[in-house]
Amino acid sequence: MKAKGHVDSLKFAIFVALLNGIYKGVLCLMRRFSSNDSLNSAVAGGLSALSLLVDSKERRTFLALVLFARSIVRRDFMNSSV
Numbered sequence: 001m002k003a004k005g006h007v008d009s010l011k012f013a014i015f016v017a018l019l020n021g022i023y024k025g026v027l028c029l030m031r032r033f034s035s036n037d038s039l040n041s042a043v044a045g046g047l048s049a050l051s052l053l054v055d056s057k058e059r060r061t062f063l064a065l066v067l068f069a070r071s072i073v074r075r076d077f078m079n080s081s082v
């Protein structure tokens with residue numbers, strides 16, 4: 001039981017590191033070739049989502065639900081400030 005907890009924590013740490021590293025790396029690389037920040041962010045976000053494959057299936061489902069809810073709130077906030 002104790003070893004499983006350490007493996008789970010390690011997988012989550014690797015997921016967070018990959019998510020941030022892939023996003024920032026791809027965004028920096030894409031800014032060299034394109035000045036369209038919305039396209040650059042979308043591509044970097046899509047590629048960084050592949051880091052979810054490192055984490056466990058249960059946490060992927062939970063994160064998908066949380067991030068989906070946050071994206072709806074964010075979209076509504078962006079639309080109301082225009």
